[in-house]
Amino acid sequence: MRESQRSPIGVFDSGVGGLTVLRELYRQLPDESILYFADTARLPYGTRSKGEIIAFVRDILDWMTERRVKMVIMACNTSSALALDEVRQEYPDLPILGVILPGAKAAVRQGKRIGIIATPATVASRAYERAIHEIDPVARVWQVPCPEFVPLIEANRIFDPYTTRVAKEYLEPLLAENIDTLVYGCTHYRHLAPVFRDLLPDSVQLIDPARSVVRAAEKELELLGLKNTDRPLPTGFTVSGDPEAFTRLSKQWLGYSPRVGKVYFPAPTVLPVPVEVPVSS
C-alpha cells in the first residue's frame, strides 16, 4: 500500500459546522484517517469578504499540505462558494472538494422548487443558484441569508426558543413560495435539524450536502487510487481559537470529548460585521 493512501483527509470549517461532514465520513468512509480543522478564532466566515475568505483558506491549505493530507474537503459552504475556484488553481496537486456542487446535484434530484438557507456571503455569491441552473435550468430557486444561525449554534443555543423564532422567520418567505426542497446551505445548520423538522411540512425534503460530498470524495479517492485499506488513525482536531471550548461544544455531536490542538493564524485585519444575537429568553 502506498504511503499516500494512508494519509489523512483534511476537513475544515470555521467552527463546528464541519462536524456534520465529519460524521458522514465516519459513516460512509470509516477506514479513512481525518484531520479536522476549525478556524474558530476567525469565525464567522459568512459575513466576511471574498478576499478575506480566500486568505483564510490559503492559511488552512498551507497548514494541511504541510501535514501531507491526500485530499481536502471544504466542509464549509462559504469557503466553497467564494474560494474553491481560486485555490484549486493555486494547489493543482491537491484534490479539493467543495460542498456546493454535491449539494446542488442532490437538490435537483429531489425537487423543482428549491429553497436555500445559507450565510449572507454564500447567498450573495449566488453559487447555489448557478450550480442548480447549470444542471436544471427550469428549477426555481429561492435563497434566504440566515446570519443569526452560526452565532446561535456556536453558543450552543439549539434548543433555545429564540432560535426557533429566528428559524420560523427565515423559513417564512420560503414556505410562502411552496418549496418542495430545502438545502442546508451552511454546514452548521444541519445541527438545527430538530428545529427544522418541527417547522417544516412533511412535503419539504431536507438536503444535507454533507452526504453527497462524502460520496463524491469516495469516488475521487477510488479514481486516484487513494482509498485507505489500513487501520485509520484517530481523528486529529485543531482549532485557531480556544481548544477547550471546542472540546466542550463538539462532544454532543461526536459522542466523545476530542483532544484538540491549537494553531496560531494571522489575526483578521478586518473584524466581521457583528451579528447581534439577543440573550436567551
Ligand SMILES: N[C@H](CCC(=O)O)C(=O)O
Ligand atoms: N459552516 C460554514 C461557515 C459559517 C460561518 O462561519 O459563517 C458554512 O457552511 O458556510
